[in-house]
Amino acid sequence: MSSVQSTQTDSAPSGRLSWRRMSPSTSLSWRAFRRSWQAYALLSPIFALLIVFVYYPPILGLIRAFFRWRPGVPATFVGLDNFVTYFTYAETPHELVNIVKLLVFGLFAGIVMPFIMAELIFFVRSPALKELYRLLVIIPMLVPGIVTVLLWQKLYDPYLGPINDMLRAMGLDQFALNWLGEHRIAIYAIMFVGFPWVWGVGTLIYLGGLGQISESVYEAAALDGCTGVGRVMRIDIPLVLGQVRLLAILAIINAITAFQNILVLTDGGPGFSTMVPGLTMFHSAFRAQKFGYSSAIGLLLFIIAMSGTLIINRGIRPANEELRQ
């Protein structure tokens, strides 16, 4: 978000005035519009595509959340029925509990672990090894996302998977469980995918943030005897709060709206134990053809994710920009 604001201030090139600074009478007159026909002509294909394919669908979704809507049948207005149906659906509380679990865990895996990894790499003295570690953090990201999930499915395989092979080799046969097939464990097995969660974009984002901290800040801190863990707590963390905020927002949106991994690993099962609202949205549309109901769940998820984003935006205030290079 902060980068959006910074481009706003940079955006008026020298010798040019932004429209705000021009008096409204000149800037919004017909003459000014006609003189600028070139800019509008260049933007017109962009806006044409945006209006049809990007603006229209979410607006349509907002409206159709209040309709009964199936392909090939005229939509009928049903008021709040779709929402009432979802909130009175027996599995809903369970789905919301799952989202809370995924959220708490997602914040840990998305914010804390990448930070620890970034700090560890940041503390390395040798520039060559630093570079090597950064490279190795990227390697798992060169595997397509779906392949990573399918690989984890293999790791969890109760009969052929290495996790259970290892447990049996250690004589811990009673712990060799059907990880994705048992009601109590499946949701945690889904969370565990990607362990130890240090290879994502998060580590790179933190490394970028730590690299921006001015050397003079560290020198001043070292003079005051503030090094090591003390420095991390009192200097690094306050100065990467911008990155923390970004990753927190990503983790929240992901926990609330993402269901791709669950769809692939368990499809909500066993039973309904790993169902989340996003997957219910998906199933109601593409299996039950209830597109109005599905849009209503989409709207609910949007509202929850948006509120989370706003809370984080208010709650985390990045430290002074002057301490960066």
Added chain:
Amino acid sequence: MTTDLKRSPNRRPLQMSQLGLHLLIAFLLLLSLVPTVIMINLSFKNGLQYRWERWTLSLPLRGSNYLSAWDVIDAYMINTVLVAVVGLAGVLILSLIGGYVFARMRFPLREPLYYAIIALLMVPWVLSFIPAYMLYNNLGLLNTRWALIIPNVAGGPIFGIFLMRAFITGIPEELYESARCDGAGAWSLIWRITFPLSLPGLATLSVLNFVAEWNSFLWPLVTISDMSKQVISVGLFRLSRTTNDSVDFGSGGPLFAGYVLASIPLVILFIVLGKFYVEGLVESGIKM
């Protein structure tokens, strides 16, 4: 890590703490790389080796798994490249034009129009997914490659314009002044000056966009029913489901060889565009 590394007159604790640091990092990296290593190891095994010596290296390596895998997934790979490249071309052109217009041209309503585009970054896909499907259904685009290309060409420039505007703003104004004196119009200012100077920005955008397309799964899963037009993610997903016990593919090795093959375009992109690849990944985080 001791708290007073730098003040210690003795260098040994420092060396020790650095050693501990390296060990810890190596351990975390090792754990992160386990699935990748297992994937590569399994991709070289025949049926018996897959059954009995899954977790050790078994010789001879069965390279023919890659040929069997390619025979099955070649169409998915080609489809994905085709769709991603055509879409990317559109995204780059529109982002360059949009970035130039918002960075360099002066016109009424510039900022409101810019924010009307940037605001779309805040709309999570979850709100548009279902209605977008219905829109493509009504337009008769389901099960055509357009269903995969159009969303990218229409939606890709949102972040692209944000990125390119910031980039093009950094190009010195003098270059434009002299070209304008020579009578260059907006079109030639874009293609003759802005385009060659914004190649690094376009490279970052290309990586970001291509990786996202290569990974896209849910949208092609629902919009493309004809497997001959399907993309790699969905193709591999279906293979992992249907061929578990079939003789030719499901003996294990070839499926994992397919996973490795699906990673190769990303590896090539990373080798060729290294720095831009990392930037693209970081930007993709910011993009949400």
